[in-house]
Amino acid sequence: MLVTAAVCPCPPLLVPEVAAGAAPELDAVRAACDEAVRTVLAARPDLIVVVGEGPVTRTHKQGARGGFQPFGVDREVRLGAAPEGAEVSAHRLPLSLTVGAWLLERAGWTGPVAGYEVEGGRSWPANGEDGVHLGGWAERVGFLLMGDGTACRSVKAPGYLDERAEEVDTSIAQALANGDPEGFFANLDEDLARELKISGRAPWQILTAAFEEDGDWRLLYEGAPYGVGYFVAHWS
Numbered sequence: 001m002l003v004t005a006a007v008c009p010c011p012p013l014l015v016p017e018v019a020a021g022a023a024p025e026l027d028a029v030r031a032a033c034d035e036a037v038r039t040v041l042a043a044r045p046d047l048i049v050v051v052g053e054g055p056v057t058r059t060h061k062q063g064a065r066g067g068f069q070p071f072g073v074d075r076e077v078r079l080g081a082a083p084e085g086a087e088v089s090a091h092r093l094p095l096s097l098t099v100g101a102w103l104l105e106r107a108g109w110t111g112p113v114a115g116y117e118v119e120g121g122r123s124w125p126a127n128g129e130d131g132v133h134l135g136g137w138a139e140r141v142g143f144l145l146m147g148d149g150t151a152c153r154s155v156k157a158p159g160y161l162d163e164r165a166e167e168v169d170t171s172i173a174q175a176l177a178n179g180d181p182e183g184f185f186a187n188l189d190e191d192l193a194r195e196l197k198i199s200g201r202a203p204w205q206i207l208t209a210a211f212e213e214d215g216d217w218r219l220l221y222e223g224a225p226y227g228v229g230y231f232v233a234h235w236s
Contacts, residue, residue, distance in 0.1 A: 002135040002210045004043035005143035006036035007176055009230035010052060010099040010199065017073045025225060032221035032232035037107045037144065039234045045142030047112045048104065049134050050079065051203045052096025052146035053120045060091060060115030066098030077101045080113035093117075096146040096199065104144065112138075118202040121194065124186050127202050131209025145207050147200020149229025157227025159197040168196060169222075169229035172204075176233040177219035180208055200231075211235060 014030060016023040040048065063082025068075045079093060079101045093101060097115045104113060116134060118127065135141055149169045152162035159165075175184040185204045193201040221232035 001139070001141065001212060002143060003045060003140045004040045004236040005145060005207055005211065005234065006033075006040045007145045007147075007200075007204070007207070007231060007233040008033045008036060008100070008103060009148045009232070010096040010146040011148065011228065011230070012068055012071045012095065012099065013226075014099055015068060015073070015075070015102055017075055018068050018071045029221055029223070029225070029230055029232065033103055034107065036220055036232050036234040037103050039236055040142040040144060041107060041109055043142060043236055044140070045111070045138070046140045047114065047138035048109065048142045048144055049114050049116055049137060050097050050100035050104070050144045050146065051116045051118065051134070051206055052094060052100055053199045053202055054094030054096060054117035055119065056117065057119045057122065058091065058117050060093055060097060060117060062113050064091065064093050064115060066093030066095075066101055068098070077105055079115050080104065081110065100144050100146045118206065120199060120202055121190060122202055123190070124205055127205035128186070128209035131206040134206065135210035143207060143210065145200070145203040147198075147203045149198055149200060149231060151197035151228045153224040153229060154227035161227075162196060164192075165196055165229070168192070168198070169224065172200070172229065173219060173222040173231055175204075176231055177217060179214055179217045179235070183208070
């Protein structure tokens with residue numbers, strides 16, 4: 001069952017080598033992510049499942065590779081250490097899981113880990129079923145959910161300025177701060193998420209379906225650097 005979870009954004013600029021001279025601009029986000037991941041590790045899960053959006057829905061086994069070469073940095077990461085003698089998957093990690101693997105590597109996690117890539121346009125029922133399924137992958141499961149809010153908070157944002165974006169991001173922050181008692185994530189419209197370029201919709205829906213108790217929710221960071229909504233939270 002799910003016993004702990006961390007929610008983090010997944011911009012490549014979170015990685016200092018990628019951000020280069022701009023790295024200090026995301027120091028607060030990076031520090032919040034480190035704290036959230038440490039909370040997950042402190043719960044001593046039997047398995048950490050990294051969940052993030054990608055082109056298709058599929059599982060990535062421990063040891064799967066990703067990298068930041070598309071962003072001009074020759075930096076490879078692995079989703080944990082590949083078990084001895086195991087074949088490494090030919091499927092590369094999508095960006096969301098690559099950043100998640102980097103966060104776990106940064107935190108020094110050496111235990112079992114798996115990745116779950118989920119297509120962003122899937123429906124709530126499918127994502128909800130996945131949440132229940134993934135939460136049962138081990139007796140004590142920890143989630144690391146990677147995803148961003150709207151990308152339309154300013155004229156320089158990837159999706160330009162959309163007046164709806166700030167209100168939606170405010171609702172996302174509230175849901176992550178209190179455990180989403182009103183079911184905001186389950187009702188987050190697929191078309192709206194696509195229009196506002198939200199990459200966290202599917203991972204957050206998976207989380208909503210997976211946790212079985214109220215627990216302790218903490219929102220560690222909310223902001224919109226570069227016009228993109230970033231949120232860091234944890235549940236335990």
